Amino acid sequence: MVTTNKNCVLRLSRYKNALHRLKALGFVKVFSDNLADAVGVLSSQVRKDFSLFGIGGNKRGGYQIDALIEKLNNILGKDQQQKVIVVGAGHIGTALMKYKGFEKEGIKIVACFDIDPAKLNKNNPIPVLPLDELKEFVKDKDIKIGIIAVPDIAAQQAAEVMFSAGIKGLLNFAPMRLKAAEDCVINNVNLELELENLIYYVNVLNKAKIGKFAV
Amino acid sequence: MVTTNKNCVLRLSRYKNALHRLKALGFVKVFSDNLADAVGVLSSQVRKDFSLFGIGGNKRGGYQIDALIEKLNNILGKDQQQKVIVVGAGHIGTALMKYKGFEKEGIKIVACFDIDPAKLNKNNPIPVLPLDELKEFVKDKDIKIGIIAVPDIAAQQAAEVMFSAGIKGLLNFAPMRLKAAEDCVINNVNLELELENLIYYVNVLNKAKIGKFAV
DNA sequence: TAGATTGTTAATCGATTAACAATC
């Protein structure tokens, strides 16, 4: 079997975004070379990625942008609106509910759940409901994707409630590794880790520079 | 020169976090094997990572947890508090300012900057100041790390203001690639991309399952 | 000492890049 690694799928998203920009500029077809430039990879990488997903172009004619966008949208599940729930109506959960960027990507946060009665609000545009109601809601609406925005201590339990309700993919903002149920995927967004990593590289660059002047 | 890749540095953070947990459980020393279990890698990976950074243990005696934490903290720049600024006092910027998780990692958001006068607030525990004041503030306080939490259209300009003020590392929440200044690092947190990627894998798993039953 | 663990070297694995035949 052919291996389609995670980076490859991430690149598909980037190609898709670049294609939208190129289309907006009036382009109708594109070569692997153009797309490579737009995304910052090599053209052979583009062609390789496409061939892994069975996406073909025309020898000497490149790729039709519209058809290409459609194929990528299909692969990435963007041909239908994706409903997502959030667990945790704290600062991050609330920011995500209010964030406008998801809409244009066909992603809609349809509800938030919390255990704190003070945070509940049925009448919000995106309702904030008691965690008890999660299971029924998710089953009813056949939701597959959830976001964890609770404190780390509550995260594993939140994950288990979500898995038992039928959620298959989690985006986890709690700074800890969660155990995934069979057949489920977890992507982690660990802000502390990102900043810590950034600090390391800034320090390294800084030391390299000081070293350069000193030597 | 030895290559210390990005994954390796991320693992150092994970080792450090695992060591804190082990220490809290009363352990004083640890073997590469234990640490590997705790983080979910192989013991040879742990020893390799340590050797890349010149961290040694005792043959047959493992590693002293306290000494190891100290070395990792030193490498990761955690021996001093790291001051960070945020640009953009929107939903995400505000959530980050209120987020409690950074403190225990020695990361402190010291100010936020925005162009919208309505968002300014000098008297906040974390003041929200006009973008005009960023440069002086950053130079004065010798801040090296910044977070971009503005809409994508404003992100590149925000980055340039920050670079020109002396910021060397950016955590970028705007869903677009930014051009980094020489000697600067950018880590991207692209929420749309994370969700899109998650949706792909959930669909793949789902199709695989249906396939399994159908065949 | 015997047994266990490190530190390093060699082997493997997987992803990226280069090369080029096919062909439009």
Add this chain to the structure above:
DNA sequence: TAGATTGTTAATCGATTAACAATC
């Protein structure tokens, strides 16, 4: 047709894993 571009195969590169000598 000649030239350009795809699609695929082979080469390279880098990271992970395995193996094992050194040694506590």
